[in-house]
Amino acid sequence: MSLDAMVLILITVISAATPLLYAALGELVAERAGVLNLGVEGMMLAGAVTAFAVTVTTGSASLGIVAGAIAGAVLAFAFGVLTLSLLANQVATGLALTIFGIGLSALVGAGFVGIPVERLPRLAVPGVSDLPVLGPLLFGHDVLVYLGLLMTFGVAWFLKRTRGGMILRAVGESDVSAHSIGYDVIKVRYLAVLFGGLMAGLGGAFLSLSYTPMWVEEMTAGRGWIALALVVFASWRPWRVLLGAYLFGGVTILQLHAQGAGGLFGLPAQVLSMLPYLATILVLTIIAAGPWRGRLNAPASLGKPFRPAT
Amino acid sequence: MTLITTRRSFVAGSAAMAGGLMLGRSARAQEALKVGFVYVGPVGDYGWTHGHDVARKAVDAKFGDQVKTTFVENVAEGPDAERVIRQLATSGHGLVFTTSFGFMQPTAKVAKQFPKVKFEHATGYMTAPNLAVYNARFYEGRAVCGAIAGHVTKKGVVGYIGSFPIPEVVMGINAFTLAAQKIRPDIQVKVVWANSWYDPGKEGDAAKALIDQGADIICQHTDSPAPLQVAQERGVHGFGQASDMKTYAPEAQLTAILDVWSNYYVERVQAVIDGSWQSHSVWYGFKEGMVALADYGPAVTDEAKKDAEATREGIIAGTLHPFTGPIKNQKGEEAVAAGATLPDDKLQAMDWYVQGVQA
Numbered sequence: 001m002s003l004d005a006m007v008l009i010l011i012t013v014i015s016a017a018t019p020l021l022y023a024a025l026g027e028l029v030a031e032r033a034g035v036l037n038l039g040v041e042g043m044m045l046a047g048a049v050t051a052f053a054v055t056v057t058t059g060s061a062s063l064g065i066v067a068g069a070i071a072g073a074v075l076a077f078a079f080g081v082l083t084l085s086l087l088a089n090q091v092a093t094g095l096a097l098t099i100f101g102i103g104l105s106a107l108v109g110a111g112f113v114g115i116p117v118e119r120l121p122r123l124a125v126p127g128v129s130d131l132p133v134l135g136p137l138l139f140g141h142d143v144l145v146y147l148g149l150l151m152t153f154g155v156a157w158f159l160k161r162t163r164g165g166m167i168l169r170a171v172g173e174s175d176v177s178a179h180s181i182g183y184d185v186i187k188v189r190y191l192a193v194l195f196g197g198l199m200a201g202l203g204g205a206f207l208s209l210s211y212t213p214m215w216v217e218e219m220t221a222g223r224g225w226i227a228l229a230l231v232v233f234a235s236w237r238p239w240r241v242l243l244g245a246y247l248f249g250g251v252t253i254l255q256l257h258a259q260g261a262g263g264l265f266g267l268p269a270q271v272l273s274m275l276p277y278l279a280t281i282l283v284l285t286i287i288a289a290g291p292w293r294g295r296l297n298a299p300a301s302l303g304k305p306f307r308p309a310t
Numbered sequence: 311m312t313l314i315t316t317r318r319s320f321v322a323g324s325a326a327m328a329g330g331l332m333l334g335r336s337a338r339a340q341e342a343l344k345v346g347f348v349y350v351g352p353v354g355d356y357g358w359t360h361g362h363d364v365a366r367k368a369v370d371a372k373f374g375d376q377v378k379t380t381f382v383e384n385v386a387e388g389p390d391a392e393r394v395i396r397q398l399a400t401s402g403h404g405l406v407f408t409t410s411f412g413f414m415q416p417t418a419k420v421a422k423q424f425p426k427v428k429f430e431h432a433t434g435y436m437t438a439p440n441l442a443v444y445n446a447r448f449y450e451g452r453a454v455c456g457a458i459a460g461h462v463t464k465k466g467v468v469g470y471i472g473s474f475p476i477p478e479v480v481m482g483i484n485a486f487t488l489a490a491q492k493i494r495p496d497i498q499v500k501v502v503w504a505n506s507w508y509d510p511g512k513e514g515d516a517a518k519a520l521i522d523q524g525a526d527i528i529c530q531h532t533d534s535p536a537p538l539q540v541a542q543e544r545g546v547h548g549f550g551q552a553s554d555m556k557t558y559a560p561e562a563q564l565t566a567i568l569d570v571w572s573n574y575y576v577e578r579v580q581a582v583i584d585g586s587w588q589s590h591s592v593w594y595g596f597k598e599g600m601v602a603l604a605d606y607g608p609a610v611t612d613e614a615k616k617d618a619e620a621t622r623e624g625i626i627a628g629t630l631h632p633f634t635g636p637i638k639n640q641k642g643e644e645a646v647a648a649g650a651t652l653p654d655d656k657l658q659a660m661d662w663y664v665q666g667v668q669a
Contacts, residue, residue: 008522016515102384106354113354116558119543212510212536214558217352218384219534221509252512256519259502260469262668269475269503269669 007137009253014145015211017249019044019203019220021148023227024234024241025155026072026199032159032236033192034172034301038094039079041224042101043197047072047204049105052215053112061120065144065205072201073194075101080193084186087305102218112215120144120210144206149242151199156238168192172299175306185306200224233284235297244284251276343405343583345369346398347381348391350410351508357533357552358507358569359383362409362432365571372576376583387412392419399424405582407575408432411476417441428587430578433478435658437591444574447595448478449485449657450625451567452529453632454603455549456486457621458564459527460493461614462547468499469520471530471537473507475669477660479531484664485632486529489621491666500525501669510536521546527564538562547609554604565618566604573599593654597626633657638665 023040030037051068055061079097082088120142122129129139159165170178171188179185203223208215226248234240255272258264264272288297347366351359366379380403385394391413398406399420405428408417414434421429421441429441437443459468468490472479483501490497500523502516514536517528521544528541528548535558541548542559550556550566574594581587594600603622606615624630635646640663646652652660663669 005522008518012515012518012522016511019511106352110354113356113360114557116539207511212514212534212539214510214535214539216356216510216534217354218508219510221506221511223511253515253519256502256512256516257523260500260516260520260523260525262500270505273503273505 003133007133009257010137011140013246013250013253014141015249016253017245018145018148019206019211019223020227020230020248021152021242021245022144022203022206023200023224024230024245025148025151025238026196026203027227028231028234028236028238028241029155029159029168029199030189030192030196031231031302032172032299033168033189034175034299034304034306035083035189035193035196036090036094036303037076037079037097037193037196038091038228039075039097039101039224040196040200040227041220041222042098042105043072043075043200044204044207044220044224045101045105045218046075047201048208048219049109049112049204049215050201051205052117052208053108055117055209056112056115061118061209064209065202068205068208069198069201072199072204073197076193076197076200077190079197080190083305084189084193087307090303090305098224106217109215109217113217115215117209117213119213142210144202144210147202148206152238152242159238169299172301175301175304179306179308185308189306200227203227230280230284232298233281233288235284235288236299237297240284240287243287244280247283248276248280251279342376342378343373343579344378344380344401344403345579346403346406347379348385348394348398348406348408348410348413349381349383350385350387350412351533352383353381355508355533356535356555359409359533361552361569362407362571365575368572369575369579373579373583377579385413389416392416395420395429396423399427403427405430405579405587411478428582435591437589439589442578442587442589443591445593446569446571446600447593448567448569448601449481449632450595450622451601451603452482452485453489453625454618454621455529455565455567456489456491457493457617458606458610458614459486459529459547459549460490460497461611461617462564462609463490463494463497463527465524465526466494466497467524468497468527468529469517469523469525470499470501471513471516471520471528471532472501472503472669473532474505475503475661477658480663481657481660482531483667483669484660487664487666488632488637493617497666499529499667501667504532506532508533510534513537514540517541517548518544535559547607550604556604556607561608563604563607564610565606568602568604570600570602595625596622639663640665640667 047068050071051064054067055064082093083090125139129135171185175185230244234244255275349359353363382394385391407430409432411433417431418436421438433445487499504512513532517537517540526546528537530537530551535555538548538555538559542562547562547564550563552569554566556563631651633652635650636648637646639645
């Protein structure tokens with residue numbers, strides 16, 4: 001395989017991984033604060049349709065991206081009101097949020113089916129972008145790809161190195177203890193859930209503006225659920241989420257290439273289609289079980305409603 | 311009059327119950343014939359389900375107050391489908407269209423329990439006194455696409471994105487390849503399976519992979535416009551699926567195979583109203599107007615147009631059958647003898663590829 005072909009493949013991998021990365025990072029933060037939000041798919045769709053609609057209506061992709069993020073956060077806020085303030089069951093509410101998001105996005109998007117939109121422009125750095133191999137690989141993406149990587153770094157840094165991150169983790173590990181030493185558990189969880197919605201919305205915006213620049217119903221095709229699984233298999237660690245997203249995207253693209261090139265060791269196409277799931281689960285499980293600080297890392301208060309003692 | 315029951319499901323049980331409640335509330339006006347439609351995807355997929363919904367609206371427009379149509383979209387193939395179909399049957403629907411291959415068993419099961427309700431199942435093969443089957447000869451459209459592709463391709467490499475390796479899809483790949491070989495004997499058709507009917511992202515990625523491997527024509531048997539959009543961006547050509555997709559790919563789309571269900575749906579609803587409905591198994595093509603083509607795109611040369619039209623007219627006149635021998639399979643063995651044509655039952659069970667297909 002030539003170098004140019006490899007570069008082309010890697011570029012495709014990066015765009016396939018980015019929506020997963022956004023959604024999974026957002027969910028990771030919510031879960032580290034102890035909130036299980038299964039509505040990722042719905043929030044992504046809300047982000048996708050809003051970003052698309054705003055971009056088409058106003059002609060500004062930047063506005064579209066912002067609107068997409070806000071739309072995800074609005075749905076997340078509704079989830080927060082129900083589960084954090086009204087103490088509804090998180091699993092049931094999350095599932096309902098997904099169904100709601102699918103329906104709402106289809107309703108909003110009904111007038112936008114069949115309209116094309118310009119793909120997000122690739123950031124071109126004069127001189128550097130024209131370098132062979134490295135140019136297109138490192139400097140040939142749109143702003144959302146870079147923002148996603150930046151977000152991974154930011155989330156990892158925030159959780160590990162900042163006071164805010166420590167409070168958030170404390171709330172997720174033991175809400176009662178955090179509460180008893182004076183932290184506002186509900187407020188922290190609201191912020192974490194809103195961040196999750198914002199990120200899912202950005203992931204959706206990437207889908208409808210860059211990955212496949214169009215709006216069609218249910219265009220997420222299950223990516224919200226894959227993101228949820230990634231968080232678990234990444235044992236709630238941001239860098240592993242990044243690894244998982246790229247691994248999943250990478251094996252997905254590679255198996256498509258393997259099929260186009262005439263198959264792989266005579267494996268049936270169905271087996272090749274399973275590979276992204278198998279490989280991602282396998283690698284992340286080995287890392288989590290391995291000797292290097294490996295342990296299952298689930299936040300102890302995950303999914304439990306918190307009612308402050310009065 | 312339209313009555314829309316939209317059910318977007320992830321949690322099958324609860325959603326089906328909610329759907330049932332809504333249906334129950336609307337089961338009043340008995341004078342109008344209630345016609346139900348069960349869709350596998352969303353009506354806004356701009357592909358397969360969209361096509362069926364366009365036909366449902368044609369039924370609405372044609373019959374007005376005589377008919378009430380209901381549709382349930384995003385119904386998963388399997389046990390969930392049975393519940394939905396039964397809901398429609400118990401809520402006073404006189405005619406139910408189930409529009410995906412995977413609805414066959416559930417439809418047949420429910421049809422047995424409700425002998426007075428008429429059922430129409432698309433693309434299957436099981437019939438009963440109250441269960442009719444209809445399908446379109448999409449392979450005829452694929453043959454025309456093949457003729458065009460043979461002219462338009464420069465490298466002689468075609469990328470074909472399949473959904474699942476079922477006879478319907480395999481038949482399309484073979485019809486396309488055979489027609490393309492008539493123009494360009496050395497043409498190579500690379501098949502990539504998306505293992506999904508509808509995943510815009512993955513379909514687009516498959517198109518990218520195929521173009522990276524040298525394909526300059528992209529065919530798809532999946533439902534979203536994503537592959538064609540990729541073709542447009544990469545400066546290659548392709549064919550629309552189920553709907554005219556030229557807004558997404560004004561230069562890239564050579565033509566699109568259109569599913570035209572409206573005539574059939576209107577005819578069958580009329581038959582129920584008249585009391586003349588009978589079960590049957592039909593497979594309509596260009597001739598009956600169930601398969602049609604979108605306008606040719608700007609990249610279709612006059613020569614290509616001539617061959618495309620000749621193929622289409624030959625099929626309508628019955629002088630040309632896309633599966634006329636000699637046809638060789640992938641191993642180079644003779645599968646269809648010279649001059650013979652494959653009968654319909656062999657086509658509907660097709661599980662082998664012709665020479666030139668790489669799958």
